[in-house]
Amino acid sequence: MTTEINFDGIVGPSHNFAGLSHGNLAATQNAGTVSYPRRAALEGLAKMRANLALGLTQGILLPHDRPNRRWLAALSTDYAHAPPLLRAQAMSASAMWAANAATVSPASDTTDGRCHITAANLVTMPHRSHEARETRRQLAIAFADPAHFAHHAPIPAPFGDEGAANHMRLAPTHGEAGIELFVFGRSGGAFPARQSREASAAIARAHGLDPARTLFIEQSNVAIGAGAFHNDVVAVANERILFVHEQAFADREAAHAAIRQAAPWADIVEVPADAVSLADAVASYLFNAQLVTPPDGATTLIVPVEAAQNGRVAAWLDRMRAGNGPIRRIETVDVRQSMANGGGPACLRLRVVADARTIDPRFLVDPAKLERIAEVITDHWPEQIHPGQIIGPKPDLALVDSIDAARRALIDLLGIPELHDA
Template sequence: MPLVEINFDGLVGPSHNYAGLSLGNLASAGNAGDTSYPRAAALQGLAKMRHNLTLGLAQGLFAPLPRPNPAFLGALGLSIIDESDPAQRRLRAAAWSASAMWTANAATVSPAPDTVDGRCHLTAANLVTMPHRSQEWPDTVRQLRLAFANRTHFAVHNAVPTCFGDEGAANHMRMAAAHDAPGLELFVYGSNNGSIGGGTFPARQHEQASRAVARLHGLDPACCLFIEQAPEAIAAGAFHNDVVAVANERVLFTHEQAFADPEGTYAAIRARLPEAEIVVVPASAVSLTDAIRSYLFNAQLLTLPTGEMGLVIPTEAWEMPSVRGWLDAMLASNGPIRRVLPVDVRQSMANGGGPACLRLRVVADPATVDPRFLLDHARLDVLHAVVAAHWPEQIDPADLGRESLARSVIAARAALLDALDLGELG
């Protein structure tokens, strides 16, 4: 059966708002309290999905999780919010968060060619470091077990114990001669010595979480690398590895300050995958600050149907002079990345996630996936109509206390699930 890479994008939920909940995510913090535009955000996400589908790529979708989440607040004894208490208002914002749209954090995925039982394995991320995300994984597992219900081809695991923080595919890369060939899996973790950057930002990915996932997936230890992320990258705002590095098939595209031991990392990759091509962006050309602010590396590095590789980047990266200059020089060279494809995901970017954050990569035969989670242009048209009709146009921070908005957001998601025939996720 043909194995292809399917990008499953998270649709931006109708509760999308800017609460600044993600410590270490500079964009999220910088836009805290601003007015958000859930309808525009979701339509931008759908346009990105259509863009990739038009390129001839397989495209999937994950539905928003149920928000607001009263069970989260109830477990904290907050069925009623004291509006004079900022901490309680922040917890309410966590219960409203649409952060599950960033499906790069939904799970870690190892395709069938890499695993001992010949199945594609997915382990949901516990996301324990951030309260607004720690509530996601049970609903994420429900959706994964529905989309990948064929147990002959898939194994879906619960999250690893929450004593070890795991943030999913955002800290995992896979390199191989081709998507359907056995690969080398790269697990990137943060320092376990407490917080980074003078105690400001936490290291979210624990090494033991990564090692647990590798064992659960039945990976050959000789085909795994466990790599420490550079502390200075975390301190600068690279809260996940995918903010400073991305891989696709034989190519690793990385900032020179992504890893604690870059030269050792490159040597280990080449020793296990001799055909590896490593494209390093030097800090002298694009500073770590510009790389993080532009989300140059939070891009989709894709193998196009022509066989060449394309880099789907946010428009913010294309518009930054230092980044644009380096990309123009790269395209003029004879390197492995032959096309740069800017997309507008400004609403997601303002909340701290670029094109790579919005997708989970699954190498599988599309015929083995529940078809309700796969897209074509007609289904995208349906989704566009639902979002245009039901998603709120805007949400201000004070709106999160309005019952009428809560009812509207719940009804919008219900309309989407009905259109997708996914009522069991209600």
């Protein structure tokens, strides 16, 4: 049976706060502070358990091999001798944010009736630009059946592509044909726009999407400048519902009109700026939420605790909940370690609409498997990482050994030996 599956990135043992992501306000504000990889990974597992409790199907993607020695070798160095900035970039655990792993078009939208997947190139930020190879490797294993899945190489540089974080889909139900929305940017003042229109258009062509059901919408420069480095910081879609901030798009009226013309059945739930400012939206990650449809049919918004703790955001959520709108339930999750690095609940997951029986079961989880994963994390993930261990004058090579051992233990538990040779 076709359903939507959330594939969450397991937070890797190298999770640290190096502040490498220009334009990501949380990441830069927390640069140089102590990180807690074990806590971060367990927070992510708790979110997955909550999804399972709602009746959702849940998958996982694994941490990448860190530090990325292959990338450092291409730069004619190794971890022990690399400059501090390169060490930090090679050690980044940012692959945890699976929303940036790829753009996914379900079979009901494509001309050949297969689910199409394009791994994101992430070329805008050096610390993420070396993720595509390992991401493609995992996706090729998880979605290996050529009768149901088609894989595409990342879009070539310099056309930046950041995956599903800048892609939305509206459909009457997940399994029916829908419209796909690609949101691209130009600039946000001092902050770079990370998704190019050229990359979005190339993906739409590769996936065989119907031009009549494919929209290209420009992200607001004001939103980018306020810290919405990806569209999913100011908008999220699920089935018929688009949940969006008033200032998300460069031309709000034109964008809404195009959506209504292509999908007259769509329901746009817009949050006005005078109720929730862009600053509040970015600080609380109200829109970087999971908008999902559990089996009981009650569309549910899964927000971080920061949204509930922001007075203006909480007040708006209370008004929405008291009304008779299409979002019927609000759930709260604690992913503070991810939030401190600039990634909310939506950042941590890649949405795939498919039949779970066509997917490698090693990448699907149930409560029992999550418990076994939690045991590995508790036993092997570093409790904390101090910035000096990575960017200090002398790198902590014992930390590297422990990170290697942690990842090997997880791969062995899940029985995916193909990933040992990263």
